[in-house]
Each structure stands twice: as C-alpha cells, then as structure tokens.
Amino acid sequence: MRFRQIHLDFHTSGRIPDIGSKFDPKAFGKAFKDAYVDSVTVFSKCHHGYSYHPTKVGEMHPHLEFDLLRGQLDALHAENINAPIYLTATWDELAAFNHPEWRTVAPDGSLPRFMSEPNGAGWASLDFSTPYLDYLCNQVEEVMENYPDGDGIFMDISWQLPSISASAQAQMEKQGLDWTDPDDRAKFTIQSSENFFQRVQDAVVKHNPKTPLFFNSGHIRKGMRQHYHQHYTHLELESLPTAGWGYEHFPLSARYVEQMDMPFLGMTGKFHYHWGEVGGYKKPDAMIYECGAMIAQGARCSIGDHLHPTAAIDNSTMRVIAPAYKWVAEREAWAEGSTNRAEIGLVSVEAMSRNTLSDRPNKTYAADEGAVRILMEGQFTFDVLDRESDLSGYRLIILPDEISLDDAYRAKLRTYADAGGKVLTTGASGIDADTGFLFDVGATWQGVSEMAGGDYLLPTPDWRADGIDEPLFMYQPAQLISVKDGETLGDVYFPYFDRTPRHFSGHVNAPSCPDASGFAAGVRKGNFTHIAHPIFSCYRQAGAVSMLEIAEKAIRSALGGDKAVTTSLPRAGRVTVRNQAKQNRDVVHLLHATPALRGNLRGSNIQPIQDLVTLHDIAVSMHVDGKVAEVKIVPDNTVLAHDLKGDILSFKVPEVRGHQMIEISYS
Incomplete structure (x- = not known):
C-alpha cells in the first residue's frame, strides 16, 4: 500500500455540461506527480449514478464524450502513480429514479434520503435485497473486465438501512421472518448486508483475486474483525476532522485497527469543511499536521479532493497537498513497518457492544471518545482493544464507563490481574445490575444516584484537580458505592435536589449539600481501581479542565508508576512512540x-x-x-x-x- 494517496471524488450532476472538456492527460498526471502523490482513486460511477466511461450496464454521463476513466488510468500510470477505481453502492440517484422499486423503504413507510427531507437535495438509499444488487455487481464486473489495469476497487457507501420494500417483505416472509418486527428486520438487514459484501467480493475475485478491495462506510466498526478479514484487503479510515468526525475520531480508529494486522491508511480532506466542497481549502500547515498525525499512528495517508466537472486541475489544491506529501515522502523510511508501543489497553465500548451490519455505523461513542481524548491530552501511550485482544503486554487495562462483561471476558480480566496487571473501571463498567461489582474492588454497589442531571465529586487530595478543593459538578450521576475493605478515593456529594420543572435553583444545577453523601467517589483494592462517575463520558460532554486533571491523575495512580513517556509539550501536544x-x-x-x-x-x-x-x-x-x-x-x-x-x-x-x-x- 502506498503512502501518499488522493481520493479524487467526482460526483457530478447530469445537468452540468462539458464533462472532462479540459482534461489534459499530461497535465493531469504531472500535477499529481509534482505534488508527491503516488496513488489516486478515480471514478467509474458516482453518487448521481453516472459512469465516466462507456458502459453496457449503466449510463455514461450525458455530457461526457470520451472514456475519462481510461484517460485518467493511463495518465497516472505513465507517472508511476497507482489508480484504484471507485464505485458507489447504497447511493445511486440514477438507479433510484429509473427503478423506484429498488429504493429502501424505511419501517415508517418513508423513502429515506441522506441528510435531507424525503424529496429534498440528498442521496436516496437503495435496497440490496432488490435487483439493484445484480445491477451493481454487473457494473463491478464490467470495470474488472474493461479496466484490468486498475489498482483496486473502492466501494463506497457500503451499508444497508432497514427496509420494508416489497422485495424485502417477500424475502422475509419466505424465511418466516416478520417484517413488522424490529428484531426480524434487523436480522434480515444483516443478511442483506452480508450478501452484498460477498457478491461484490465474488465479482472482483472472479476476475483477479489479487485486486485490492475496500468497502467504505465512513467508520470502521469495532468488534468485527472476522468481517474485515473476510471481505477486505486493507482499511481506509475516513475521518475528516472538520466534517463531524473531529480530531479524536482518527486516533481512536487507528489505535484499534492496528490490532487487526491489516494495512491501513488515514483519510482526511483538503476541504475546509466536507466532501465535495469545490472551492474549499485547508491551509498547507493543517495538511502537514494531519498527515503527520496519520504516520504518527502507523497509518499511510489519503487526502480527499474533488475534481472539477471539466477535469481541469485545481492548482490551489495542489499547493495545499504538495507540502504535506513532500513532508511524508521525506519521512516514510521511519514510518514503514512500525508498531505502536503502548502501556495502556483501552477496551472499546463500541467493540464490546457486539456490532452488527444492520444500518449505518455509529461513529460516536461518548465513553470511547472521552477516554481517547484524555489519554492523548495526558500523553499516555495506548491501544484500543476488543474481545479478542491479548491483554498480557499492557500495564493497565481501562474499561470506560459502560462496558458490559460476559463470563468469558470477566475471566480474562481476572487472569490478567492475577498475573500482576492493573485494571481501572469507571461508571457502570465492571458492575452487574443484579449482582453488583464483578471484581473484588473492596466495596459494595448500592445502585445509581437519583440525581439524573448530575452530582458532585470530591476526590482525595492526591487526585484532585489543581487548586480545586471543593466538590466538582460532574453533569452525570455516579454509581453509588460503599467501601468495605478497599481504599476510598474520595466522596460523592449530592445537590440539594435534581433540576426539574418542580424544583430548580439557579441556571444549571443546585448547589451541593454541605455534607458528603456517604458514598465513595472511588475505591481501590489490589490491582483494581474503580471510579464512581462515568468520567470519560463526562469529559466528552463537558470538557472541564478539572475533569481532565482528575482523570489523568487517576490513570497515573492506577498505572502504579511513571508513564512510559513524558514531555514538556503543552496540553494540545500529542506523543506516540513507534518501534521499527x-x-x-x-x-x-x-x-x-x-x-x-x-x-x-x-x-x-x-x-x-x-x-x-x-x-x-x-x-x-x-x-x-x-x-x-x-x-x-x-x-x-x-x-x-x-x-x-x-x-x-x-x-x-x-x-x-x-x-x-x-x-x-x-x-
């Protein structure tokens, strides 16, 4: 897999004329070569449903008069630049218009469009249980047959929404499933998704089993290793920080996917905002930082761009990309084949929630994001783990806020702790609603604070926030724990009352009662530490510096010694250590x-x-x-x-x- 890639979007309405009219093969290839690019993903079919080459299956863009895909492949290959080929799956406006019976029908009977009203400006979703999947696979086969020199297939928008289309209803009833039942709909959605992945993979492998193949869903679902190993040759982590992903999403994903032992790259964009923002630009410095962050997490790099309908090169974009990719090119030798050195294993809430292929992936999990933000700001070295991860190499395992444990994983953690490993649980993690604490933390569980809008935390002096000696409002309720033979880590304080329409005080929350509640802010016994509040979710929600300082001190204490690496970088600084x-x-x-x-x-x-x-x-x-x-x-x-x-x-x-x-x- 190459280090300096461009994902060259080309979603172009059929109402736009002169498609490719300014395409100059030599200028096209040279522009990317001069910008230090070594791979460009180019388009066979876009979200509008048009193909950018002659086709017997679909429809070539009505204002394109030549084989643009062939021209791009040849121009890029002439400069020794790879050229994977893009097709879109769930979104295809042309297919949706010509075959409304192929559209997804939501359980409420509506016809969903992405980020839009049903009849608004947005992408219609298609249903893989309909003949659309045959149409799509025929398009894939046509590309494989006519462009065998393409350097891979990038299949975008690879998810299936729950559907009660006529086709879906008929197939569910044939299987004895009830299309009015949410659980049966979810089961069928998973089947449709799995069939889609297998059918597309078969269409590719039939022609060339060595073709790189990636299915993009905007987020890599954690806890589904088998799915990725079965259908993907590599991973591409879509994560535009200014477009809803944020700057924590990529390191959270990267620290997880490295455990899967698959080649992977990070994917940001040159856009100020979002995909397809023609006329939007980042500063070159931003691009250097984002690419540097990718290789610091063990990833190769991909920058999203969008080609103008005329296929003219945007020289302003090249001036944004070139400094970043020159930076990467000079540093590849120190990135190739590296592995992360980590002292902490963060068990992912997403990974432990038993993800499925039903619906679009949810890329936001508060506990995961809050924990990664704290670990990065605290300059800890860490990996993100799932059920299959080996725990033995870590000094500390963190279970953030809402990790449910089955007997097998509970036993795995006990074996780890018995061998000397440290465990930090927070919030509801490590607690069973019927039996209480699953590990001997030296305390008993008494339920959840009735203060739904939040209560207060006053840690013992050694892990208080700097200069804060009064109870800190946490915005979320604590688990109520009574210390037996463990070491108390402070106190929970209740507000006078929860904020409701019947009783409230001030603008946000009622003041804390003068006396502690009698429940502990946390407890430690042996190798186990538990914090009563879901502190990672609290920090992700509120972003309070005091919460960060408390969490950081708690993690350091749970580690039982110095961190692996310490720097004098300010809080915005990040550090990773990678071994070659x-x-x-x-x-x-x-x-x-x-x-x-x-x-x-x-x-x-x-x-x-x-x-x-x-x-x-x-x-x-x-x-x-x-x-x-x-x-x-x-x-x-x-x-x-x-x-x-x-x-x-x-x-x-x-x-x-x-x-x-x-x-x-x-x-």
Missing part, C-alpha cells in the same frame, strides 16, 4: 496544533488549523528497552545530546513545529 524492529530503533512522534472553532455547518463544528506555532526546547523522558546508541531528529539527522539513567532516556528537542520525529537507535 528491523531497524532496531524507536521513533518518537511529537505533534502540536491548535484547531480553533470558527463556525458550524450542518451541525458540524468547523475547527480549522490556520498556522503552526514553533515550540522550543521540548523535553522528553521515556523508558527504553536497550542500550541507546544515538538520538537524532529525522529526516535531517540532527544528533541530540541525551542522558540515559537505568532505563530512562532523556533528551531535549530544539524545535517542534506541527510534527517532529526523533529516532532512537539501539546498539
């Missing part, structure tokens, strides 16, 4: 940028990075596993003075601007 075993070296990635809230479009916060600030004399201290031969900044090979005391290596980095890589070579 073949080269016998570690590579430290230091990142720093300050996205600023500038707007809100269609419900998404717009937080562009306008410029990168140069930080000076950043101190780094980290645990190492061998004798250090040299420490140097790469790729410019500036050697840094270092100090090694026992297994603690210390050095200072003169400058960090956005992204800096430091090689630690071992003798």
Whole structure:
C-alpha cells in the first residue's frame, strides 16, 4: 500500500455540461506527480449514478464524450502513480429514479434520503435485497473486465438501512421472518448486508483475486474483525476532522485497527469543511499536521479532493497537498513497518457492544471518545482493544464507563490481574445490575444516584484537580458505592435536589449539600481501581479542565508508576512512540496544533488549523528497552545530546513545529 494517496471524488450532476472538456492527460498526471502523490482513486460511477466511461450496464454521463476513466488510468500510470477505481453502492440517484422499486423503504413507510427531507437535495438509499444488487455487481464486473489495469476497487457507501420494500417483505416472509418486527428486520438487514459484501467480493475475485478491495462506510466498526478479514484487503479510515468526525475520531480508529494486522491508511480532506466542497481549502500547515498525525499512528495517508466537472486541475489544491506529501515522502523510511508501543489497553465500548451490519455505523461513542481524548491530552501511550485482544503486554487495562462483561471476558480480566496487571473501571463498567461489582474492588454497589442531571465529586487530595478543593459538578450521576475493605478515593456529594420543572435553583444545577453523601467517589483494592462517575463520558460532554486533571491523575495512580513517556509539550501536544524492529530503533512522534472553532455547518463544528506555532526546547523522558546508541531528529539527522539513567532516556528537542520525529537507535 502506498503512502501518499488522493481520493479524487467526482460526483457530478447530469445537468452540468462539458464533462472532462479540459482534461489534459499530461497535465493531469504531472500535477499529481509534482505534488508527491503516488496513488489516486478515480471514478467509474458516482453518487448521481453516472459512469465516466462507456458502459453496457449503466449510463455514461450525458455530457461526457470520451472514456475519462481510461484517460485518467493511463495518465497516472505513465507517472508511476497507482489508480484504484471507485464505485458507489447504497447511493445511486440514477438507479433510484429509473427503478423506484429498488429504493429502501424505511419501517415508517418513508423513502429515506441522506441528510435531507424525503424529496429534498440528498442521496436516496437503495435496497440490496432488490435487483439493484445484480445491477451493481454487473457494473463491478464490467470495470474488472474493461479496466484490468486498475489498482483496486473502492466501494463506497457500503451499508444497508432497514427496509420494508416489497422485495424485502417477500424475502422475509419466505424465511418466516416478520417484517413488522424490529428484531426480524434487523436480522434480515444483516443478511442483506452480508450478501452484498460477498457478491461484490465474488465479482472482483472472479476476475483477479489479487485486486485490492475496500468497502467504505465512513467508520470502521469495532468488534468485527472476522468481517474485515473476510471481505477486505486493507482499511481506509475516513475521518475528516472538520466534517463531524473531529480530531479524536482518527486516533481512536487507528489505535484499534492496528490490532487487526491489516494495512491501513488515514483519510482526511483538503476541504475546509466536507466532501465535495469545490472551492474549499485547508491551509498547507493543517495538511502537514494531519498527515503527520496519520504516520504518527502507523497509518499511510489519503487526502480527499474533488475534481472539477471539466477535469481541469485545481492548482490551489495542489499547493495545499504538495507540502504535506513532500513532508511524508521525506519521512516514510521511519514510518514503514512500525508498531505502536503502548502501556495502556483501552477496551472499546463500541467493540464490546457486539456490532452488527444492520444500518449505518455509529461513529460516536461518548465513553470511547472521552477516554481517547484524555489519554492523548495526558500523553499516555495506548491501544484500543476488543474481545479478542491479548491483554498480557499492557500495564493497565481501562474499561470506560459502560462496558458490559460476559463470563468469558470477566475471566480474562481476572487472569490478567492475577498475573500482576492493573485494571481501572469507571461508571457502570465492571458492575452487574443484579449482582453488583464483578471484581473484588473492596466495596459494595448500592445502585445509581437519583440525581439524573448530575452530582458532585470530591476526590482525595492526591487526585484532585489543581487548586480545586471543593466538590466538582460532574453533569452525570455516579454509581453509588460503599467501601468495605478497599481504599476510598474520595466522596460523592449530592445537590440539594435534581433540576426539574418542580424544583430548580439557579441556571444549571443546585448547589451541593454541605455534607458528603456517604458514598465513595472511588475505591481501590489490589490491582483494581474503580471510579464512581462515568468520567470519560463526562469529559466528552463537558470538557472541564478539572475533569481532565482528575482523570489523568487517576490513570497515573492506577498505572502504579511513571508513564512510559513524558514531555514538556503543552496540553494540545500529542506523543506516540513507534518501534521499527528491523531497524532496531524507536521513533518518537511529537505533534502540536491548535484547531480553533470558527463556525458550524450542518451541525458540524468547523475547527480549522490556520498556522503552526514553533515550540522550543521540548523535553522528553521515556523508558527504553536497550542500550541507546544515538538520538537524532529525522529526516535531517540532527544528533541530540541525551542522558540515559537505568532505563530512562532523556533528551531535549530544539524545535517542534506541527510534527517532529526523533529516532532512537539501539546498539
């Protein structure tokens, strides 16, 4: 898999004339080559349903007069640039218009459109239980037959919404399923989805079993390893930070998918906002930071772009992309084949919720996002885990806020703790609604606080927020725990009353009662620590600095010793340590940028990075596993003075601007 890819969208209405009229093969290939691009995903069929090449299955765009796909493939290959081929699945406006019987019918009888009213400007959803799937697979086969030199298939919008179309009803009834029953609809939706993945895969493999194949759903569902290994050759993590994904989504996904042992890349966009925003641009500095963040998480890079209908190159876009991909090209040698060094395993709520292929994936889980945000801001090294993950290599396992445990995983955690591993549970994690605590944490569970709008937390002095010696309002209720033989970690305080229409005080929440509730803020016994509040979800909701400081101190305490790496980066800084075993070296990635809230479009916060600030004399201290031969900044090979005391290596980095890589070579 190549490191510097472009995903070149080309969703073009049939009402737009002169399609491809300014396509210049030499200029097209040279523009990407000059921008250090080594792979460009080009279009066979777009969301409007039109093909950009002659077709006997679908319909070529009415204002295209030549084979644009062939022209793009040849132009890119002439510059040694790969060219995977894109088709869309669930969205196809032409098919939806010509065959309304192929459309998804929602359980309420409506015809759903993405981010739109049923008759508005948005994409109609199609139903894989209808003959549309035959039509789509025929399109895939046509591409495989006519363009065998394509470098892969990118199948977009790969999900199935629950449907009660005539076709879906007939097939459900044939199987003895009740289409009016939500559980039966979900079961059939999963079947339709699985059939779609297999049929498309068969259509590709039939012609070339070595063809790279990726199905995009906008989010990689956690906890479904078998599905990805069965149908995908690699993973592409769509994650445009300004378009609803946010800056925490990509590292959360990357820290998970690396455990799956599949090649993967990160996918951001050159757009100010969202896909298809022709005339929207990021600053080059933002692109450098986002690409640096990808390789810091072990990913290759993909930048989303959208070709103009005339197929003319947007030179402004090339000026945004080129500096970032020059940056990546110079650093690939220190990214290739690296693995994350992690001391903490974060068990994902999403992964433990037993995901299925029914409906669109939900890419937002508050506990997961809040935990990753805290771990990154606290500069901890971590992986994101599922049921199948090996726990033995981690010092600490965190179960954030709402992890339900079956007997098998409970036994797995006990074995881990018995071998000396530390476990941190928060909120409802590690608690059974019938039996209480699933582990001996030195306390009994007494239910959930009746203060639904939130209660207060006052930790013991060692893990309070700096300078805060009064109860902190948490915006969510605590689990009520009574300490027996464990070590108390502080107190829960109740407000005088919950905020309701019948009784409220002030603007937000009632003040705390002067006396503690009698329930503990947390408890520790042996290798187990439990915090009563769902602190990760609280932080994701409220973003209070005091919550961050409390959570960070709790994690450090649960670790039972120093962190793997400590830096003097400010809070916006990020650090990862990746090992290259073949080269016998570690590579430290230091990142720093300050996205600023500038707007809100269609419900998404717009937080562009306008410029990168140069930080000076950043101190780094980290645990190492061998004798250090040299420490140097790469790729410019500036050697840094270092100090090694026992297994603690210390050095200072003169400058960090956005992204800096430091090689630690071992003798």
